[in-house]
Amino acid sequence: MKRKIAFHLNCLEQGGAERVVSNLANQFAKEGYQVLIATEWYGDNEFKIDKAVRRVHVGLQEKDKEKSRICQFLLRIRYLREFLKKERPDILIAFAQRANYRALMAAPGTGVPVLISIRTDPVGHYDALSDKIQIPLLFPRAAGCVFQTQGQKEFFAPFLQKNSKIILNPIHEKYIGTPKPSTRRQVVVQSGRLVDFKNQPMLLHAFLKVHKKHPDYQLEIYGGDSLDGTKEILETIIRENDAGDYIHLMGASDALEKELADAAVYAFSSDWEGMPNALLEAMALGLPIVATDCPCGGPRTVMEDGINGLLIPIKDAQALEEGINRLIESPDYAEELGENARRIAEIANGQAVFTQWRDYIEEICSLTK
Numbered sequence: 001m002k003r004k005i006a007f008h009l010n011c012l013e014q015g016g017a018e019r020v021v022s023n024l025a026n027q028f029a030k031e032g033y034q035v036l037i038a039t040e041w042y043g044d045n046e047f048k049i050d051k052a053v054r055r056v057h058v059g060l061q062e063k064d065k066e067k068s069r070i071c072q073f074l075l076r077i078r079y080l081r082e083f084l085k086k087e088r089p090d091i092l093i094a095f096a097q098r099a100n101y102r103a104l105m106a107a108p109g110t111g112v113p114v115l116i117s118i119r120t121d122p123v124g125h126y127d128a129l130s131d132k133i134q135i136p137l138l139f140p141r142a143a144g145c146v147f148q149t150q151g152q153k154e155f156f157a158p159f160l161q162k163n164s165k166i167i168l169n170p171i172h173e174k175y176i177g178t179p180k181p182s183t184r185r186q187v188v189v190q191s192g193r194l195v196d197f198k199n200q201p202m203l204l205h206a207f208l209k210v211h212k213k214h215p216d217y218q219l220e221i222y223g224g225d226s227l228d229g230t231k232e233i234l235e236t237i238i239r240e241n242d243a244g245d246y247i248h249l250m251g252a253s254d255a256l257e258k259e260l261a262d263a264a265v266y267a268f269s270s271d272w273e274g275m276p277n278a279l280l281e282a283m284a285l286g287l288p289i290v291a292t293d294c295p296c297g298g299p300r301t302v303m304e305d306g307i308n309g310l311l312i313p314i315k316d317a318q319a320l321e322e323g324i325n326r327l328i329e330s331p332d333y334a335e336e337l338g339e340n341a342r343r344i345a346e347i348a349n350g351q352a353v354f355t356q357w358r359d360y361i362e363e364i365c366s367l368t369k
Helices: 016-030 069-087 095-108 129-141 150-155 158-162 201-211 230-240 277-284 299-303 319-331 331-348 351-368
Strands: 005-008 034-039 053-059 091-095 112-118 144-147 164-166 185-191 216-224 247-251 263-268 287-290 310-312
Touching: 005 016, 005 069, 005 095, 016 034, 016 091, 016 277, 016 351, 053 351, 069 351, 091 095, 091 351, 095 112, 095 129, 112 129, 129 230, 144 150, 144 185, 144 351, 150 287, 150 351, 158 164, 185 201, 185 230, 185 277, 201 216, 201 230, 201 263, 201 319, 216 299, 263 319, 263 331, 277 287, 277 331, 287 319, 287 331, 310 319, 319 331, 331 351
Parallel strands: 005 034, 005 091, 034 053, 091 112, 112 144, 144 164, 185 216, 185 263, 216 247, 263 287, 287 310
Antiparallel strands: none
């Protein structure tokens, strides 16, 4: 019988880490593994999981909500530990910062090895005073670690780097093998939540100038509202520049493989990211891409400037404007970049990524039992 594996993260609300966990859990279940997902809470708009995957609540209970913050923190560790003792998975795979810490605190004495995963830029997320205290105490307990980029890996101490793997996010199969469009719409697109670190205001300011040179082109941004105020900032920019006829906030879409496929340019403007799923999907669709070379190296890990896309400095609106204009004005070159970008599917398709995770998990389980 195949192994029993458990994933731990905050929830399955739509986001990068949550998407990867959902995809991996579903694929492990289809391969015959017993799969559990232990979460802290339930979100409003979550990814779907296979019926064979068992979801377990390990977060605070209703009676705990009036207790002190310290008490709640300890209870979260206790509930996760009780879950591990009851279910006895062969491995616990934690995704994202707080889940990593909780897992490493809860597991000692249970006999369950913990595989942690870094899903964002460590700078600004793993360098606070509390992190500098917790990381040396907790991370040596990890049986292994999955990074998304070399930049993430190099941030941490050699002991963690030595016992780790770099694994890309899996691209959903619906983005792979799409036909090349016979013609492209005069549209620049972006996909992803409206959130501050994606720096969509910079994209709007750059496109305002692109539009003056190419008035037939429009900008479409697909993504839900993160409620951090970014949507309101974008709406103000559109209103103040009377740009409502050519800059459109499209909202979230479940059919991006159709909405984006025939766009002329995909513009990625983030100031930082882990390994951006949206960028991988745009590459798989064969879109001509201009992207910020943001830390911790996600775009640079999968893109080579001038070969399968254009890489530009972060927070450089002029470089973004020039990159978009270059792809609009050189359609043959843009198509060449897009076709080269499609090759990302060879190394980041679901089966290839699943195989890397499976082999690493099996390796850890074999060494720790």
